[in-house]
Amino acid sequence: MKKIASFFILAFTLIVISCGKKTETDPMGNPIEEVKATSDNLGKELFEGKGLCATCHKPDTKVVGPSIKEIAKIYKEKNASIAIFLQGESEPIVDPSQYEIMKANFAVTKSMTDEELKALEEYMLNIK
Numbered sequence: 001m002k003k004i005a006s007f008f009i010l011a012f013t014l015i016v017i018s019c020g021k022k023t024e025t026d027p028m029g030n031p032i033e034e035v036k037a038t039s040d041n042l043g044k045e046l047f048e049g050k051g052l053c054a055t056c057h058k059p060d061t062k063v064v065g066p067s068i069k070e071i072a073k074i075y076k077e078k079n080a081s082i083a084i085f086l087q088g089e090s091e092p093i094v095d096p097s098q099y100e101i102m103k104a105n106f107a108v109t110k111s112m113t114d115e116e117l118k119a120l121e122e123y124m125l126n127i128k
């Protein structure tokens with residue numbers, strides 16, 4: 001009797017696990033990661049890699065710089081462009097008093113292509 005019970009528990013667990021996996025795929029059965037826009041992946045890659053942005057910007061909490069969500073909120077409200085800011089061509093609108101710290105990163109971002117800057121902007125505006 002005990003064996004049967006544990007068999008059902010095991011079977012149930014497997015069903016739950018496989019259902020859980022299903023939510024990570026699109027209707028075609030492809031993993032969500034793969035169908036995401038490439039610019040989104042590029043943005044994340046740049047943000048966490050070459051750009052070193054993640055050292056100072058976390059999604060929800062202020063570390064050295066304002067959180068990504070706070071920046072995204074303000075840029076959306078003001079309909080401003082992060083890509084243009086990162087080229088050093090617009091004024092800071094989130095926390096001008098700390099601008100000097102952020103400015104040092106333009107050495108990296110100014111060498112990025114328009115596509116890379118756009119990808120960074122997309123990533124920040126769409127952070128979950």
Ligand code: HEC
Binds near residue numbers: 051082085092099
């Ligand atoms: C050394 C820490 C540091 C790093 C690394 C850093 N930032 Fe920042 N960032 C800041 C600080 C501090 C501010 C607040 C000053 C300001 O608003 O300009 C800021 C502000 C910003 C803003 C808002 C600017 C505004 O209008 O006020 C954006 C957008 C931004 N960072 C993007 C980035 C991106 C993209 C990277 C990576 C290429 C990056 N940051 C790397 C510290 C950093």
